[in-house]
Amino acid sequence: MTIQYAILGLLSWRPSSGYELKKVFEDSTYLYWSGNNNQIYKSLLQLQKDGMIQYETIHQDGSPSKKIYSVTAKGMSELKEWIITAKEAPEFKKPFLIQLAWADMLSKEELAGLLTKYEKEIEGQLIQQKEKYDREKDWPNRSQRETFLWNMISVNLMSTYQSELTWVRKVRAQLARIEE
Amino acid sequence: MTIQYAILGLLSWRPSSGYELKKVFEDSTYLYWSGNNNQIYKSLLQLQKDGMIQYETIHQDGSPSKKIYSVTAKGMSELKEWIITAKEAPEFKKPFLIQLAWADMLSKEELAGLLTKYEKEIEGQLIQQKEKYDREKDWPNRSQRETFLWNMISVNLMSTYQSELTWVRKVRAQLARIEE
DNA sequence: TGTCTCATGTAAGGGGTTACATGATTCC
DNA sequence: GGAATCATGTAACCCCTTACATGAGACA
Known part of the structure; x- marks a missing residue:
């Protein structure tokens, strides 16, 4: 997918400047771009040229002048259309599995070290995710339903890390x- | 990470032509490139220029002539070095979560439909993964340890999909x- | 006759990243 | 004096994807 729909979504929630969007992307996990x-x-320019914002x-x-972008009626219907019809499979990229695939060339200790390192890394990410979740709890939501959906997004990410953690611990034990 | 280490790994397991590598990438999930x-x-050219293969x-x-690539001693030590030291975080890209984030604008029925569609999609991917796992079972492995590691890679992918499935079902129910 | 497999490559373009550039204010 | 924040943008580059190009034999 393009980042443009993510931007459209964010602006539909709250009109913002490019600078503000950048910060949202930077500390969001599910909006997986670096920001x-x-x-x-460039996306803002393009969306505006297309009449979406x-x-x-x-x-x-x-402080310097800023451009506050908001979504047009055309942009709103385009966003809704995308939400309903888009069917993009999730992408899971785990370089660690590639390391593991050829790890038979390692000694017992080296392999154990590799697994421990990965476990620590995932633990760290899970903690970070929990902190983000706690911070987001204070955000103002527009409805009870939206609060529920946003909670479920956080839950999804945490259970993804949790499942990874469970797996690596099982591998180590076995x-x-x-x-x- | 670069695809080059994945290629190096595959060649260390079994010398192959570019054409053969292409097929391996095409039907592998954990080697997440399209092939x-x-x-x-281009990677083969580069790796050869660097003295790795x-x-x-x-x-x-x-049938046409082919180039069978194999890993050099330098390539082997480079591969081992990478396996031990690489520390690349997994990447989870789930466009569906972005759809869900702005799904409060949907009707009850539209939202239910969205969730059902995602559930079916993940179910499909889980089935595909299981089929791949069954096919891989017949591959010749070099050691009992390698068999174990390769099994765990498949288990990882399946439990990732399984966790996603469990999550979406919980969302629907709630x-x-x-x-x- | 047309499509599939084997086999190696190139071209064009999109998506994404880091780093560069500018300039005022605030905080340590 | 130096770094951080606010604010917008550009340049260079890498990674990755689809599509194009060639050419022989097999199979329906």
């Missing part, structure tokens, strides 16, 4: 038995 | 309760 300027500012320039003293 | 020519043939041209009558 680099190139992508955001419009902007209002806000002059501020003390391997310990195999290598006496 | 397009451009990437494979070497090739032997096999002339065949009836949502049904919220909307009476």
Whole structure:
């Protein structure tokens, strides 16, 4: 998918500047882009050219002017259309599995170390995700249903990490038995 | 990470031609590249230029000549070094979560439909994964340990899909309760 | 006759990343 | 004095994808 629908969604929730969008992308997990300027500012330009969004320039003293973008009627119907029809499979990229595939060339200790390192890494990510979840709890939602959906998004990410953690612990335990 | 380490790994397991590698990538899930020519043939060229692999041209009558690549000593130590030191976080890209984030604008029926569609899709992917796992069972492995590791890779992918499935079913059930 | 498999490559373009560039204000 | 925040944008580059190109034999 394109980042453009994510931007359209964010702006439908709250009109923002490119700079604000950047920050949202930076600390969101499910909006999986890095939030680099190139992508955001170019997408905003393109969406505006396509009539999906419009902007209002806000002059501020003390800090630079900014463009606050909001979604047009056309943009809203395009967004809804995408939400209903889009059917994009999730992508799971786990370089660790590739490491593991050729890890038979490692010693017992090296392999155990590899697994431990991965376990620690996933633990860290799970903790981070929990912190993000706690922070998001204070966000104002528009409805009880939306609150539920946003909760479920966080739950999804946490259970993904949790499942990965459960798996790596099982691998470690079983391997310990195999290598006496 | 680069596809080059994946290629190095595959060649360390069994010397192959670009064409053979392409097929392996095409029906592997954990080797998450599409297996397009451009990437494979360019990587082979690069790896050879870097002294990681070497090739032997096999002339065949009836079908075109092919280059069978194998890993050099330098390539083997580079591969091992990467396996031990690489620390790349897994990437989870789920466009569905972005759809869900703005799905509060949908009717009860539209939202239910969205969830059902996703559930079916994940079910399909889980079945496919199980089939691949069954096919791989017949592959010749070099050791009991390698057999174990390769099994665990399949288990990882299946439990990822399974966890996603469990989650979407829970969302559907809870949502049904919220909307009476 | 047309499509499939074997086999190696190239071209064009999209998506994504880091780093560069500018400039005022605020905070340590 | 130096870094961080606010704010918008550009340049260079890498990774990855689809599609194109060639050419022989097999099979329906």
